[in-house]
Amino acid sequence: MNRVLTESMRPEVLAVVRDGERDAPAPRWTWDDTNRWYPRLLNEGVRVERAHDLRLAHAILRRSPLTARTPFASAPPGPWDALEPTPAGPPPLVPGIGTRPDGLFDLGEVAAPAPDLDVVAEATAQEEAVAASADPGRLRFLLAAESAGALVAAELHHTGLPWRADVHDAILTERLGPRPPLGQRPARLEALAARIRELVDAPPTLNPDSHPALLKALQYAGVGVKSLSKWELLEVDHPVVAPLLEYKKLSRLLTANGWNWLDTWVRDGRFRAEYVVGGVVTGRWSSVGGGALQLPKDVRRAVVADPGWTFVVADVAQLEPRVLAAMSGDEAMAAAGRGGDMYAGIVASGAVATRDLAKVGMLGAMYGGTTGASAQVMPRLARTFPRAIALVEEAARAGERGEVVSTWLGRGSPLPGSDWDRVQAGAYDADDGARARSYTRSFGRFTRNFVVQGTAAEWALAWLASARRRLWELGEGPLEARPHLAFFLHDEVVVHTPAALAGDVARELRDAAAEAGRLLFGDIPVEFPLTVATVESYADAK
DNA sequence: GCTTTGTGCCAC
DNA sequence: AAACGTGGCACAAAGC
Numbered sequence: 001m002n003r004v005l006t007e008s009m010r011p012e013v014l015a016v017v018r019d020g021e022r023d024a025p026a027p028r029w030t031w032d033d034t035n036r037w038y039p040r041l042l043n044e045g046v047r048v049e050r051a052h053d054l055r056l057a058h059a060i061l062r063r064s065p066l067t068a069r070t071p072f073a074s075a076p077p078g079p080w081d082a083l084e085p086t087p088a089g090p091p092p093l094v095p096g097i098g099t100r101p102d103g104l105f106d107l108g109e110v111a112a113p114a115p116d117l118d119v120v121a122e123a124t125a126q127e128e129a130v131a132a133s134a135d136p137g138r139l140r141f142l143l144a145a146e147s148a149g150a151l152v153a154a155e156l157h158h159t160g161l162p163w164r165a166d167v168h169d170a171i172l173t174e175r176l177g178p179r180p181p182l183g184q185r186p187a188r189l190e191a192l193a194a195r196i197r198e199l200v201d202a203p204p205t206l207n208p209d210s211h212p213a214l215l216k217a218l219q220y221a222g223v224g225v226k227s228l229s230k231w232e233l234l235e236v237d238h239p240v241v242a243p244l245l246e247y248k249k250l251s252r253l254l255t256a257n258g259w260n261w262l263d264t265w266v267r268d269g270r271f272r273a274e275y276v277v278g279g280v281v282t283g284r285w286s287s288v289g290g291g292a293l294q295l296p297k298d299v300r301r302a303v304v305a306d307p308g309w310t311f312v313v314a315d316v317a318q319l320e321p322r323v324l325a326a327m328s329g330d331e332a333m334a335a336a337g338r339g340g341d342m343y344a345g346i347v348a349s350g351a352v353a354t355r356d357l358a359k360v361g362m363l364g365a366m367y368g369g370t371t372g373a374s375a376q377v378m379p380r381l382a383r384t385f386p387r388a389i390a391l392v393e394e395a396a397r398a399g400e401r402g403e404v405v406s407t408w409l410g411r412g413s414p415l416p417g418s419d420w421d422r423v424q425a426g427a428y429d430a431d432d433g434a435r436a437r438s439y440t441r442s443f444g445r446f447t448r449n450f451v452v453q454g455t456a457a458e459w460a461l462a463w464l465a466s467a468r469r470r471l472w473e474l475g476e477g478p479l480e481a482r483p484h485l486a487f488f489l490h491d492e493v494v495v496h497t498p499a500a501l502a503g504d505v506a507r508e509l510r511d512a513a514a515e516a517g518r519l520l521f522g523d524i525p526v527e528f529p530l531t532v533a534t535v536e537s538y539a540d541a542k
Numbered sequence: 543g544c545t546t547t548g549t550g551c552c553a554c
Numbered sequence: 555a556a557a558c559g560t561g562g563c564a565c566a567a568a569g570c
Contacts (some may be wrong), residue, residue: 449559
């Protein structure tokens with residue numbers, strides 16, 4: 001059922017895969033890196049059902065506690081450990097120049113071959129490592145989910161997120177003024193800069209983007225702040241605060257998602273994000289270029305469905321606490337989650353008085369909060385939800401001992417950095433001792449969060465994989481003609497679909513969420529309810 | 543001159 | 555002036 005694609009098969013890969021996908025069940029294509037094969041297949045209209053990404057699987061198997069006692073894990077580093085992720089597409093065109101930074105993609109190929117990789121041997125070694133592991137079932141599931149994620153990421157890049165450049169430009173013009181010539185501030189920003197200088201009695205040469213200069217000017221004017229951060233400015237009463245905060249807000253919009261961003265990242269009505277599957281240590285995705293995972297709420301108005309199409313936007317309500325309830329088998333917390341709003345359920349359980357307290361308390365439990373309201377309600381949460389709180393506390397203690405922790409499916413946390421031993425060993429005097437303790441606690445907060453964030457990422461992979469399969473079945477023809485995933489954000493998806501199918505899409509996304517919960521945790525009473533909205537623009541989803 | 547670091551803010 | 559986890563990105567300043 002596994003079919004390995006080697007470099008020598010590259011010339012006929014289109015025909016091979018197209019043909020193989022007619023089998024039932026379809027083969028699981030095993031390749032060195034999804035992005036070295038799949039983008040080209042997608043461009044030719046070939047979609048694959050299943051894959052095994054050797055690079056991603058290798059990274060997991062090398063570090064999983066489940067494989068710790070296998071030769072695979074103890075082998076010295078080899079070429080598979082040195083692999084970098086391959087981008088799904090070419091780098092963006094440089095605006096105004098129209099050429100690419102280098103010639104890597106000139107031949108229409110996806111990436112240069114990596115000749116020293118023996119994919120057949122690696123596939124065999126990985127299968128042996130899984131078979132010899134402490135829990136082959138979990139690892140097989142994790143590797144399949146990770147690889148399905150790689151397929152989704154390549155497809156997301158292929159289809160792209162619908163993006164109306166004209167709407168985006170209108171947003172920018174409305175808030176900043178018309179697009180200025182290169183090197184000039186937009187009118188609205190320039191006016192705010194002048195107003196700021198006036199209010200702090202600064203010369204026209206003061207650049208509000210220069211932190212030291214601006215901070216000094218503020219201090220001369222008697223604005224007692226030690227930094228320029230928003231939270232601190234909000235605490236002082238001075239006429240310059242309002243225009244300064246407005247300047248910062250608009251400046252952020254201009255530099256992060258202004259006309260330059262639009263020129264660089266939007267082509268032919270689509271924003272094509274470059275996702276990095278497993279790019280975060282916890283297993284979350286990261287992205288590179290375009291800030292795909294930080295699209296500000298106020299530019300989402302430019303994300304508009306094609307004519308006759310619509311978006312179905314779905315996100316999981318309180319994913320991480322639900323995952324914690326499931327993995328710890330905490331019945332009381334599971335009960336608090338029934339009915340849709342887990343934080344309301346926590347209030348109903350009597351543990352805390354308000355929804356806000358429930359929220360900051362749970363976030364503090366998962367992040368390691370030690371101050372304020374979140375720390376105050378911890379004892380009550382621990383009494384009401386003993387198993388859930390015990391799980392994160394144990395993960396924190398393990399981290400403080402410098403140990404590895406694991407997600408539900410077996411993704412291992414990294415060991416502390418090389419400075420761990422140095423810091424611990426150097427703890428001679430009081431200062432060094434305090435530094436060592438601070439470092440230790442910090443690593444405990446990391447492992448505490450790792451188990452929850454990482455397992456939530458596994459749930460999300462399972463959800464994506466199921467949704468991908470279900471959406472495909474809803475339509476006909478090539479991927480972009482069917483309902484398809486258009487955007488993914490940790491616990492949220494945007495599906496682009498013919499409007500008539502929106503109801504079917506919503507149902508399938510809910511069913512996929514239930515399926516993900518069952519596949520990960522079995523028949524336990526933890527629900528994963530979705531908030532679903534059918535909208536013409538992404539901005540209207542929430 | 544180029545690269546690295548610090549700051550601050552966006553997302554979850 | 556951070557607290558309390560994971561990231562990316564842009565700009566200015568500092569470092570080489």
